Amino acid sequence: MVAIESSGTRGRRRSFDMDEAVETAMKLFHARGYDAVGVAELGAELGIKPPSFYAAFGSKAGLFERALQRYAAGEANIFARAQADGGGVVEVIERTLLLAARLYPERNGVAGCLVLDGARNSADPEARALTAALRKASVSAICAFIAGEEPERAGALAEFVMIAMMGMSAAARDGADETALTAFAEMAARAFRRELAAEG
Amino acid sequence: MVAIESSGTRGRRRSFDMDEAVETAMKLFHARGYDAVGVAELGAELGIKPPSFYAAFGSKAGLFERALQRYAAGEANIFARAQADGGGVVEVIERTLLLAARLYPERNGVAGCLVLDGARNSADPEARALTAALRKASVSAICAFIAGEEPERAGALAEFVMIAMMGMSAAARDGADETALTAFAEMAARAFRRELAAEG
DNA sequence: GAGAAAATGTAGTGACCGCTATATAAATTC
DNA sequence: GAATTTATATAGCGGTCACTACATTTTCTC
Helix, strand or coil: CCCCCCCCCCCCCCCCCHHHHHHHHHHHHHHHCCCCCCHHHHHHHHCCCHHHHHHHHCCHHHHHHHHHHHHHHCCCCHHHHHHHCCCCHHHHHHHHHHHHHHHCCCECCECCCHHHHCCCCCCCHHHHHHHHHHHHHHHHHHHHHHHCCCCCCHHHHHHHHHHHHHHHHHHHHCCCCHHHHHHHHHHHHHHHHHHHHCCC | CCCCCCCCCCCCCCCCCHHHHHHHHHHHHHHHCCCCCCHHHHHHHHCCCHHHHHHHHCCHHHHHHHHHHHHHHCCCCHHHHHHHCCCCHHHHHHHHHHHHHHHCCCECCECCCHHHHCCCCCCCHHHHHHHHHHHHHHHHHHHHHHHCCCCCCHHHHHHHHHHHHHHHHHHHHCCCCHHHHHHHHHHHHHHHHHHHHCCC
């Protein structure tokens, strides 16, 4: 018999698509937060039963980690996108803030940032640690970038940007629309520009 | 028999102090969020068993509502405190932001604002609605105050303050200390001052 | 004291939590 | 085909969730 589709690995083939499952889980976690999405619901939504779930992802936190990786690697990595378009510190930070204002408002039940708010108030230390690590990496990247022009105040300025993003994410999850967030982002961007210009 | 302490109402007297119980519940909800604090833990911490709990508060959300009222009526009502000290819009808003930076950092396991983050990601719509109502009242109060000097842009400016507070609360819950929050608050206050001064 | 009213303690409700033991089905290599 | 490997389905684990039925104790009014 000729194998129609040989995968090279033996054993029964997975009956569901991993990427698709992680994508679905990502949306669910993003929409309602880590704790509010149960394994039973994930299994039902993904079309897989508990044993397959745990064979594939190890645990609920394991799937959350994959969802976070997918999130951070995609278009939700706002600072990376803003940085990719080039320009100086002021331009990139302004683009970062405005992009957040455009991406955070609710769309299909999803609002804010998964990294900033996905595990907020979670009772699971593992889930909190996963998002915390990504936040730390994010603020470090922003800090390093700013340090290229302003090494002295890079830390405080990066913190300013991060806290502003946290505010926008929280506000978006509380229902703020793009207009409101953009108004905030523009004020924050002006503030950043002026802080950088002062005694620079 | 002479009644040693007649309460005027008949029936067995409550064996615990209501205010004390609400205070304890407030701290627990504030520290870990609404969903992460169970009725069993509340009962154990408050020293009351389920039937007394439900007789006194009606439900877990009922106790949360009392905790929120206590919180909003106390020293955590930052804007009210800043406003009470008098001064113009710029002074009051600056005081508000700086007071938040001083109050939000972790102290005894409690960080950030109960109204802003106490029910974040909660699966209970009632708990979310309770905090949402207080947020709405807060931003309305700030807006009305700003409108006294700047009726045109009061809405956007109040939103700016609110979103900045949300950012500080979230950052505090993620571990930001007073130094970091104060740096942010000062930048936000300068931004507010300049926005108000521009074409005012 | 009798009766009513309010709070209490004991015990347990059904539902959901994340997770797993066990057996079976489907794919491989030999 | 036999052995191995992987994924599947069925069923259920102990634990916690918010909440309650029921009987008892305490305190009131009369």
